[in-house]
Amino acid sequence: MWLCLAALVGLYYLVRWYRERQVVSQLLDKFVFITGCDSGFGSLLARQLDRRGLRVLAACLTEEGAEQLRRQTSDRVETVTLDVTKTESIAAAAQWVQERVGDRGLWGLVNNAGISMPVAPNEWLTKQDFVDVLNVNLLGTIEVTLSLLPAVRKARGRVVNVSSVMGRLSLFGGGYCISKYGVEAFSDSLRRELSYFGVKVAIIEPGYFKTRVTSSERFIQSFRGLWDRVSSEVKELYGEKFLAAYMQSSKSMEQKYTEDLSLVTDCMEHALTACHPRTRYSPGWDAKLFYIPMSYMPTFLVDAMVYWGTPRPAQAL
Template identity: 65%
Template sequence: MWLYLAALLALYFLRRWHRERQMVGNLPDKHVFITGCDSGFGHLLAKQLDGRGLRVLAACLTEQGAERLQQTTSGRLQTVILDVTCSDSIAAATAWVKEQVGDRGLWGLVNNAGIATPTAPSEWLSKADFVRVLDVNLVGPIEVTLSLLPLVHRARGRVVNMASVLGRVSGMGGGYCPAKYGVEAFSDSLRRELHYFGVKVSIIEPGAFETSLVSPQSLQQSLEQVWSRVPADVREAYGQQYFDHYQKVMQRFFRSASHNLRLVTNAMEHALTARHPRTRYSCGWDAKLFYLPVSYLPASWADFLLTRSMPKPAQGI
């Protein structure tokens, strides 16, 4: 019996390996639109796809970011300025993309733009702190997708959305985790709706990766700014010792982050160029070996594992 089960398992992985090696053709004729290309994953992915011969349409938040990207890529790559929190900016970028792709449509849309801070215990934050992150990480990608979806339809193309393992297990306060949970839900419903039109939707779920926007330095600065405006009664309830310990825990989390951004961009590239892309791509050993298994545990077990290294508030029970 065990021999039969082992044989079936081997056949399953062999079939999966064979399917995932099958690539789509005519890459030089395909346009891919990527948001958040100033730095980090988006910047690297734009260069990576340009090297594969695809026609990359790279959206950057700043002129400086666009210039840096153009200096290291071929003449095929085109840039546009895009603020995903601004409807007028999205409309202008959509019109520009239509001009670029013409009747061929848009093969790939990669919703990569995002921010990670402010991240802190929720009681320290304001509604504006949550809204800022949700606008960039969730509402913006939804509006970009809805605006460009007719072009993706035309090409029977791909939508690749940047989520996170923290969209499966909420490990910190603030708007980041709710936004990533929202990206997961939006992507799931979109995938099922577009399946009948030949459009494929993939979700990227990285673990901890250090970029210019997510670093120990940026996190420390953000935490100090948040703590400085926390109301006096809340500061007293938590205590300075809690803040100092919390800061160390978060610093330790990000210091252990991977610097190999290609683990993520390779997953994005596969989602765009494979004939049979995955529904979800988990990137990083912390995602595969800790966060994803924890997401399947009973809530009490997950709570213990995620809080055992956290400090206790001064006035906690």
């Protein structure tokens, strides 16, 4: 019995390996639009797809980021400035994309633009702090996708949404985890709806990677600013030691971040170029071996692990 079970499991992985190695034909004729290409995953993916021979339409928040990317890539890469929080900017970028892809449609849309700050206990934050993150990570993703869906549907292409392991497991306060849970929900419903038209939707759920978004220096600066504006009552509840411990934990955590960003961009590339892409990709060993399994654990066990690894407020019971 166990031998038969092992054989079935082995056959399953063999078939999956074979299916995932099949590549889409005529990649050189296909256009891919990527948001958030100033740095990090977006910039690396644009360069990676350029080397692969695809036509890359790269959206950057700043002209400086766009200029830097153009210097690093061939003339197959075209850039546009895009602020995913502004409807008029998204509409202009969508029109720009349509002018370039024409009747061929848009093969790939990668919603990569994102921010993480502010991260803090929820009580320290205002509604606007949550809105600022949601506008980029969730509502920006939704509006960009809706604007470009006709072009993607025409090509029977791909939508790749960048979520996070924090879209499965909320370990800290602020809008980041909320936004990534939202990206997961949006992507799941979109995947089913677009399957009728031959469009595939994939979710990328990275673990902790060292990018500008996860910089401990930026986190500490943001955290200190939030502490300075909270009420004296909240400061008394949490205490200066909590503040110091929280900032120190950020420095310690950064040392454990994975620096090889290609682990993420390889997943993005596979989602765009494979005949049979996965529904979800979880790049990073911390995602595969810790955070994803942790998301399936009983709540009391997850809580115990989180309490053990995070500072306690001064007046905690």
